Amino acid sequence: MSLAISQHRLIRVLAFSTVMIAIAYLINNFLIFGFGFPGVFEGGRLAILTYAIGLAVAVGLTLGRRAKDSLEVTSRELTQCNQFMIRGCFWAILLVGMVDAAISFLYVEGWLPQILGTNLADKLGSQDFRGAYLHLPVLILGFLFATISRGLGFIWLVLLVFLAELLIVIGGTVYSYEQTFLSDLVRLWYAALFIFGAANALVTEGHVRVDVLFSKLSHEKKSLVNLWGSILLGMPFAWAILLAGTWTRGRVVNAPILNFEIGQEGGSGLYIKYLMAGFLLVLALSLILQFGALILSSANSHYLRAREEIVK
């Protein structure tokens, strides 16, 4: 039994530290490339401190709970963490999309200066200003909404994509009115839809499996497939996105975010391209959380069976 507990602790601390290191890595990424702090390899104290805190939190979370808690409970907690993050992202993207579409509409029609004054209208035309002083607060507001709302949230993006596309249809066929910002809005929400849904599909068995052997496997063996699959295939996938996207300043995720990249249409489109690059970070982080959860729950059901057999 004591062996089982130490095993529990080991798996738990591994899962927590993977998640915490990913978070520390992300924080560092922005400290280094956004604010010019030195990284771990350059001996940056703040960087080392971030990782140390992350690991300490992971250890604390492991030791701080009753060892008798099953891994299943911890797994559910990680899932809930992920769901909160996704809900926050959903609200954030929903709000940013609507606010930005409204601004682009006013800009295209030339009403922006009349409503907000020339000064503010000009500033909103600059991507740095709009990113820092409009999007950031709206994103934070989105996460505030997430704390008071419940549910998955992102499923409503299906309806939102439909509505935005319907607006394009009506605008085009009835009024002969076609604008870039609407198709940008559709693209923003549709990308968010499948990226935010990736981890959820993992919990709800939404991802298809090739069924040559799987359905005939015992429950224990299934858990084993999930356990090792998550460790060898799932986690590396998530980490590959994280690392390849952010390893240097010029990588596919870092470059657009650090420059607040926008589309070629400028003011008549939405200023959201950098956020869409950030979706890959959301994907990576949510998969790390969810695979962490899957590792814990698979380990739990695997060892549970193993223990039951010993008892027999």
Place this chain on the structure above:
Amino acid sequence: MIEPSFAFLAVLVLLMTGALVLGFPVAFALPGSAILTISLASLAGHLIVGDASAYFALKSDSFLTVLSTGVTNFRAVYWEPGRDTLIAIPLFIFMGILLQRSKVAEDLLVTMAQLFGPIPGGLGISVVLVGGLLAATTGIVGATVITMGLISLPIMMRSKYSTSLAAGTICASGTLGQIIPPSIVLIILADQLASAADVAQSIRQINWASANDSLGFNMPSHLGVKTASAGDIFLGALIPGALILVPLYIVYILSLALLRPGMAPAIKFEGRRKEFYREVFRSLIPPILLIGLVLGSIIAGYATVNQAGAIGASGAILMAGYQLMGANRLQHYAPVTLAITALLSIMILKSSFDLNIRNPNKTTSDVMALIMATGFVLSLLLALGWSLYRIYMKDNILREVLTEAAKTTSMVFIILLGAVMLTVAFRAFGGDALLREALSSMPGGFLAKFLVVMLVMFVLGFFLDFIEISVVVVPITAPILLADPAANISVIWLGVMIAMNIQTSFLTPPFGFALFYLRGVAPVNVGTLEIYRGVAMFIVLQLAALTIVGANERLVNFIPEYVRLIRDTAPPPSQPAVQRCLEPLMFSDALEREDLARTAALTLGQINFADTPPQARNIIMSSIESVSSSYEQIHLIQNATAAANRFESQEWLIDGKEWSYSSLHKHVRKLDGKAQVHGLDPQLANRWENIIFQAQVLRADAERERQEFRASEAAYSDVTELYYDYGRVDALSAVQRNLLDLERLLTSSSSAIIGELSSIEKDLRSIGGVSNVTVLFSRFYDSLDLGIVDHSLVYERYQSIVEALSAEIEWRQLGQIEIVPALKNFLDEVRKGVALRTLDNIPARYRGRLAWCLSSHEDISLRF
């Protein structure tokens, strides 16, 4: 040559197969094994030879660059508008799930069964029709077969259908949804094939450049690989799906029922006639209308595939809005009635008023119509909101549908992302080069390559779902097939063939997907062997259809080609891509009307042009001369082409062997200057090269004659412009009246005159063709700008404008009596023949024949 990177290619394939067979979710097994292999290769390279990139095919690749390429390609799935077609997927998934949950499919099936029941095999036929109609919207085999199995298998068993026939019909109809548009798999295929076409295009450019000692981008556009949108592939799948497969199935069931009535008995109709017809109307018409609306809007070019997805989803919402309420009271239909009324009203308004919101010259009635239209748009949205509210309130179905749709969408797209990483790894280890080498070194040319690829897909179809095959196999193999210049297949045809192939695979025992799904929902007394026996004949039908479509590419290509020609965005007759088919049509028409054209030219030439300005006269004269030179060129082009064709159909006896030109050409291209390396006699190689060179010279001759012909066309464009210029006379006279009215104003304040005059100048400029009048205006304004206005100068300059304008009007007026009718007659004649290419649009009478010709695959291998 065996590269060390091939070892890791093997590792990649093994890891992937292992992960897939063990049952880890495909979406993560594909990229996971790719990343694992990339890491292993870097690690091994680092440890063994001290160079982490040693085991990649390209030595410039490293662990991080390969991964970065992968992640960049992930982002590309949603980053740029180029791949926006994929947005249609969540919309169609939403539509499909909503229709399924609101029992539209069930009602449709039951009613169809009653409708067709009395005919022999009627129940089976209705299953096929429903499969074709509704399966189209879900697109994922499992869901369709399960739904159909649950609903129709019990009905068929109760009606004493033979179990094997029932099972076979359900499996086959369930897979129909993949090939009948609008299906999700066709969208994914279209997306993958679009990037494959890009790759194929660059392969062709490289080959063309090396064959012609030129640069790739100089390749004439008609030799390129024409890419196809999802809408094109939808259109291409129409005949094979709806007009070949479905009728084949129906004929089979019908003849079986007639020959052996016991297997598929007719069902007697019970119930009241009148109610039944109402039921037929209620459950049959809306889904058919919906599919018609979705497809029709794509075909007509009114909507992109995405927009059609939104239209389809709206229809599904409206239908679910009454279906879920029970659909048995009049008020249940209130939202849908409102929506239809609003839609019809908008269409009526749209047809008679200008609703363009940006149009600055709207009349009052246009504005009123715009306001009314907005009212109707709001009622349409109200109707949709109302229906959505009903769906939301009814057992929370909206939330369930959204959850399901979101989950399915994520599943599809994460596989798409995952496969991207796999493709990147495959390329990084030199897999694509290896595959290309292997396929091109195979004997038997294109057909062999094609069959191998199709066979691989067929076998993979036993284990992998449609989406996985599309995203894993298509990017790797399709470019090789598309680039082949001898077959020169269309992207659309390849897509439809792949779709039908995998669909057949899903039916084939013992592993066929559809069979598993049916097995899962069928009662225990339905034996597995009975299911196998049932699908056997359908597999034969599928293979027959595959052969028919494979041998007759026009069945796929014709509709997309024809639709392309009738749309607003149709290519002009001068587009290079249509020349190969338009030229023969145009030449034969032109030669047929040679006498008429020459007579018209003669009549025109006999007119007295004394009052016509020299410039206009020259234009007319040179166009008359062009007629003879055009006809001369036609003969020269035909002769030169015939000479080139004759040369290319010759045979040579070289080194004791008979060579046709094309085999010689291919042989030499394969050697590609490597004759010395192959140890061949340089003289022999020289002779070969020489023959090819002669052929090229002959082709170039024909091309030069074509250039001459095109040069003569310029005269027709000019004379057309002149003809329109004559038509300006009325507009000019109207302006002249305004101008003459101004004379009394000349003494008033200069700002008033400038205002009036500049509005006249604006009018003249918008009429056009009178630049020698409009240049005079600035001098007139100058005369008013002087400190003290000299009225005599102002008057003089005003007079110069008046005179110039009346001169312009005069020669046009004089021409109206004789020249204009003769010109019109002349133009009418030549535009039916030699001047056809100067038209803006391809005339309607050519479209059918042109599309028919363009829809065949042209062998262009001799141009490479």
